[in-house]
Amino acid sequence: MDINRFERLSDFAWRVAPVRPMRVPVVIYADEALLREMDDKVYEQAVNVASLPGIVGASYAMPDAHWGYGFPIGGVAAFDAAQGGVVSAGGVGFDISCGVRTLLTGLKHGDVEPLKHELAEALYASIPVGLGSRGQIRLDNKGMDEMLNGGAEWAVARGYGMPADLARIEEHGRMQGAAASEVSGHAKDRQRDEMGTLGSGNHYLEVQEVAEIFDPATAESFGVALGDVVVSIHCGSRGLGHQIGTDFLRRMQVAAADHGIALPDRELACAPIDSVVGQSYLGAMRAGINCALANRQIITHLTRQVFHEILPRASLELLYDVSHNTCKLEEHTVEGKRRWLYVHRKGATRAFGPGHPDLPAMFQKTGQPVLIGGSMGTASYILAGNRESEDRCFASACHGAGRSMSRHQATRIWHGRQVIDELAGRGIIVRSPSPRGVAEEAPGAYKDVDAVVRAADRAGLARLVAKLKPLVCIKG
Amino acid sequence: MEDFQTTRSSAYWEHFPHVADMGIRGFGGTPSQAFAQAALAMTAIICNPEAVTPHQPVAVRCEAPDRELLLVDWLNALIYEMAVRGMLFSRFEIDIEGNVLTATAWGEAVDRHRHEPAVEVKGATYTELRVYRDRRSLWVAQCVVDV
Numbered sequence: 001m002d003i004n005r006f007e008r009l010s011d012f013a014w015r016v017a018p019v020r021p022m023r024v025p026v027v028i029y030a031d032e033a034l035l036r037e038m039d040d041k042v043y044e045q046a047v048n049v050a051s052l053p054g055i056v057g058a059s060y061a062m063p064d065a066h067w068g069y070g071f072p073i074g075g076v077a078a079f080d081a082a083q084g085g086v087v088s089a090g091g092v093g094f095d096i097s098c099g100v101r102t103l104l105t106g107l108k109h110g111d112v113e114p115l116k117h118e119l120a121e122a123l124y125a126s127i128p129v130g131l132g133s134r135g136q137i138r139l140d141n142k143g144m145d146e147m148l149n150g151g152a153e154w155a156v157a158r159g160y161g162m163p164a165d166l167a168r169i170e171e172h173g174r175m176q177g178a179a180a181s182e183v184s185g186h187a188k189d190r191q192r193d194e195m196g197t198l199g200s201g202n203h204y205l206e207v208q209e210v211a212e213i214f215d216p217a218t219a220e221s222f223g224v225a226l227g228d229v230v231v232s233i234h235c236g237s238r239g240l241g242h243q244i245g246t247d248f249l250r251r252m253q254v255a256a257a258d259h260g261i262a263l264p265d266r267e268l269a270c271a272p273i274d275s276v277v278g279q280s281y282l283g284a285m286r287a288g289i290n291c292a293l294a295n296r297q298i299i300t301h302l303t304r305q306v307f308h309e310i311l312p313r314a315s316l317e318l319l320y321d322v323s324h325n326t327c328k329l330e331e332h333t334v335e336g337k338r339r340w341l342y343v344h345r346k347g348a349t350r351a352f353g354p355g356h357p358d359l360p361a362m363f364q365k366t367g368q369p370v371l372i373g374g375s376m377g378t379a380s381y382i383l384a385g386n387r388e389s390e391d392r393c394f395a396s397a398c399h400g401a402g403r404s405m406s407r408h409q410a411t412r413i414w415h416g417r418q419v420i421d422e423l424a425g426r427g428i429i430v431r432s433p434s435p436r437g438v439a440e441e442a443p444g445a446y447k448d449v450d451a452v453v454r455a456a457d458r459a460g461l462a463r464l465v466a467k468l469k470p471l472v473c474i475k476g
Numbered sequence: 477m478e479d480f481q482t483t484r485s486s487a488y489w490e491h492f493p494h495v496a497d498m499g500i501r502g503f504g505g506t507p508s509q510a511f512a513q514a515a516l517a518m519t520a521i522i523c524n525p526e527a528v529t530p531h532q533p534v535a536v537r538c539e540a541p542d543r544e545l546l547l548v549d550w551l552n553a554l555i556y557e558m559a560v561r562g563m564l565f566s567r568f569e570i571d572i573e574g575n576v577l578t579a580t581a582w583g584e585a586v587d588r589h590r591h592e593p594a595v596e597v598k599g600a601t602y603t604e605l606r607v608y609r610d611r612r613s614l615w616v617a618q619c620v621v622d623v
Contacts, residue, residue: 131593406493436594
């Protein structure tokens, strides 16, 4: 990307002044190297988002931003319903509420290392992963609606996990305002056998070691110490979320035209928040969030069962569960005034700082954990929300490394077996049903996650707490 | 991009790069052929289409206000059928009359060992969505699919 298009606000913040039809500026948070490497499409898409009705503040992009669908992946945009603001299915993405949860285990690296292979095999055997895998639960119509309205709370009530888990999930495990009735029959059909499945692509379950601590006080408060073993799960709302995305991208094509919204790109399809389609989408999308929360809760239960069998001393307690593809109604301060806004985070993590009323007591002093997934073989990170993040971009941070290379290109460079052997040489066990899938997800196909989280920290989006290094990766 | 003009028949497919996902492009003498090739390109994201035996027919029907939306609807209808039936498809017969597409897709149940599916397709998108005739008068049907 040509950085001459930007005004440098700081070493980690770059601005594009609004020029018609833009209604607000574009602000990208990144260091100069990340910005230079960023796809031109991020600029184009962030500018397009800045032109949508009712947008407030700026159209933001995170340090890991890349080319998405209408909105850049790594995009944040807030809309005011009272000013004709819109909601966009592309601004949330196909994998509604895709996210990361991290579990503490109470174990040290030395406890796990001798049983690493056994653990990898047992996790791979127990957690349905990849295309064609099916979960153990089959939902009938009533069960489906209960799950869509209940989220992780529904899962816990059915024995998947513990009530104490719920406080450690955004929205306390249940997204309010979900409307199962707004979810199409097709979307429900796609989900019947998919509860408790990991999916494919960049989704994974990893056993990780805490390799570095940046903020000892916050790490201690989170219960994270050097050499600890944790488990991170990255997945979303599976077929249901994908179909909701498909259904509403289509409906919003028509809705945007009906409401006289000129779209520079079909993928920006949106509807006014205060419209039939807008409200219908919000109800369905919130049901999709509940599906993702329930899904990660069931996978947590399966993971606990495996650890109980192989490492009975382990006690898997949830640190936190974050979602990075959402649109949520939140109260924010804009130019000194409190306003309720619909905040789209597409490939961006909520990062509420200390004292935020929505956070449970245990995170009141630290801010919420912000969980950043790496790619197989690279580090993952735990960050924490800052007070200043509120002023940067509606309390949001990055979500992962972000791809730097297409899947196509990755398979020309790497073979799955070669990637698996190389990682094994570094002590990382990868288990996956698909060698080609592994090649497409090769660590080299992603941006430097270390640079991404450093930029997020320096820009004040969230602060670095701990670095996690993979030991075992179950890959979709 | 490779020049297929002298090396390929008039109906074929290719992938084009998208940084996070994958672009699919079908070529053919008619829109129907191009749509069929685009569907084959989509199967090729998941696995080798030659490994998928076209045993079982599944009927598909879509209707859309224009040809580009029809392409997205067609691909999304296949994604739905793949997901709920647990199938992969490798042969397509398509008839497009005005705004209506009727088709039969042939395929078989996913066999995780034989097909080694690399990735599942979440949805066809409007990114790089185009249906047009190229300078060789071949129909081209393309878009990016989210994986």
